[in-house]
Amino acid sequence: MPRTDADLRELLMRSAAEVAARSGVAEVSIRALARSLGVSHAAHRHHFASRTGLLTAVAAEGHRLLAAELEAAAPAGFLEVGVAYVRFARDHPGHFAVMFTPDALDLADPELAAARARTFGVLQGGVDVLASTGRVDDARAAVVAAWSLVHGLAGLAASGNLAAAGLAPDGDGDALLDLARRTAGMLYGSPGGGPDGA
Structure with a gap:
C-alpha cells in the first residue's frame, strides 16, 4: 500500500525517535531515515526542510505527550507529577532525548x-x-529542585549509570517508578501522604 504524506511525516518522526533512543540524537540522519523508509532523500522536504525541523517536531510532540501525562497525574499531587515525568522518560526514551538536546x-x-x-x-x-x-519559600528554586530530581533520576536510569553504580532498583520498570516516588517524597513529602502531602 503506498504511503500518504501524513504517513511519511509520522514515519519519519517515529523513526527519528527510535534512532535517538537506540543510538543517540547525534546519529539521527534525515537522509538515512528516508533511505530506510524506501523513499527518496528529498521526499522529507514536503514536511521537514531539515534535520533540525524534524527533530523540532519530535521534541514538540514529546512535550505534548509529557504535558498530557503530567496533567493526568496532577490531581494526585505534585509527587505523582514527578513520578509521571520519570515514567514518560522510561516509556519514550527517544522523544525524551530529543526534547532535551x-x-x-x-x-x-x-x-x-x-x-x-x-x-x-x-x-x-x-x-x-x-x-x-x-511548604516552599522560594518557588523558583523549588521548580529547579523538583525538575533536577526527576530529570536526573530519569537520565541516570536511561544512561545505565544507576545500574553501573549498583543503585538500580530490582524488578520491572515499575520498580524505577517506586524509587522515583520514594526519592521525590524526601523532597516534597511522604509518598503515603496523599495529594496534599505529595
Whole structure:
C-alpha cells in the first residue's frame, strides 16, 4: 500500500525517535531515515526542510505527550507529577532525548515553544500549590529542585549509570517508578501522604 504524506511525516518522526533512543540524537540522519523508509532523500522536504525541523517536531510532540501525562497525574499531587515525568522518560526514551538536546532544535519554533510552556506550566503549577500552603519559600528554586530530581533520576536510569553504580532498583520498570516516588517524597513529602502531602 503506498504511503500518504501524513504517513511519511509520522514515519519519519517515529523513526527519528527510535534512532535517538537506540543510538543517540547525534546519529539521527534525515537522509538515512528516508533511505530506510524506501523513499527518496528529498521526499522529507514536503514536511521537514531539515534535520533540525524534524527533530523540532519530535521534541514538540514529546512535550505534548509529557504535558498530557503530567496533567493526568496532577490531581494526585505534585509527587505523582514527578513520578509521571520519570515514567514518560522510561516509556519514550527517544522523544525524551530529543526534547532535551537544545542544540539540535529550533527553540524559536512556535509549536515547540507552546508545547514546552505547557510542560513547564504543570511543573510550575505544582510548586505554586506548595508555595500557597507555605511548604516552599522560594518557588523558583523549588521548580529547579523538583525538575533536577526527576530529570536526573530519569537520565541516570536511561544512561545505565544507576545500574553501573549498583543503585538500580530490582524488578520491572515499575520498580524505577517506586524509587522515583520514594526519592521525590524526601523532597516534597511522604509518598503515603496523599495529594496534599505529595
